[in-house]
Amino acid sequence: MNIQALAFDTGGTVLDWHAGLVNAFHRVGARHGITADWHAPVNDWRRRTMKGIVGQVRPDFHMDDVHRRVLDDTLAQFGFDRLTAADRLDLWRAWHELDAWPDFPAALAALRAALPVVSFTMLPVSLVVDVSRRNGIVWDAIISCEMIGVYKPHAEAYRTAARWMNLEPAQILMVACHNFDLNAAHQAGMRTAFVRRPEEWGPEGPPDPLPNMAYDFIIDGFDDLRRAVLAPSPDR
Structure with missing residues (x-):
């Protein structure tokens, strides 16, 4: 397998968005003496956001805009209308303050020592910059996809990413915990690695926890990915 670079989905594969947002809701709710099962509104917010951004073609907005717009709908749905504009801004900013899954930074550094590594994501550039620095x-x-103007899972997004990397799609390993992303990458000619993230959606569990096709790698974490990709191979 002639892997020349790795492209990582970032939102759920790299970042523990659920825990970060639950913590933000706890913090904001405490200001008003509100206690609740925050897992449900967090996941509702995520679902509404994904519905508003996946598959968009040349929109005049990006994912941060959707985060802010649909937050009001989620808060109304769960009866948290009394949260103030400042509270809502704090919740929105929490996306820029997320932690990575603990096994990611060290594994990425090891992989990057051998191969180029790219964040290939629907998240806006400013968000990826902020969480990467953090x-x-x-x-x-x-x-x-904000830069491309076409959002996953459109084939144009994957082909454009490969072209910008000056590689053939088959030379890129797309790494994600989401079947829709990997299926589209496979259709575009990329190699694929499914990383299980059973805690991505908190206690509820992810909507697609199991691989739905024969990906090139199916792994439990980034240490496994590092070992698999960096293992001696006659192809590389």
């Missing part, structure tokens, strides 16, 4: 993550490039 977590000590160094990429060789950030390729956001």
Whole structure:
């Protein structure tokens, strides 16, 4: 397998968005004496955001805009209308303050010593910059669908990312915990690695926890990915 670079989905594969947002809701709710099961509104917020951004073609907005717009709908749905504009801004900013999954930074550094590593994501560039600096993550490039103007899972997004990396799609290993992303990458000609993230959606569990096709790698974490990719191979 002639892997020349790795492209990482970033939102759920690299970042523990659920825990970060639950903590933010706890913090904001405490200001008003509100206690609640915050897992449900956090996941509702995520679902509404994904519905508003996946598959967009040349929109006049990016994912941060969707985060802010649909937050009001989630708060109304769960009866948290009394949260103030300042509270809502704090919740929105929490996306820029997320922690990476603990096994990611060290594994990425080891992989980057051997191969180029790219964040290929639907998240806006500013968000990826902020969370990367927070977590000590160094990429060789950030390729956001915001830059391309076409959002996953459109084939144009994957083909454009490969072209910008000056590689054939088959030379790129797309790493993600989401079947829709990997299936589209496979259709575009990329190699694929499914990383299990059973805690991505908190206690509820992810909507697609199991691989739905025969990916090139199916692994439990980034240490496994590091070992698999960096193992001696006659192809490289």
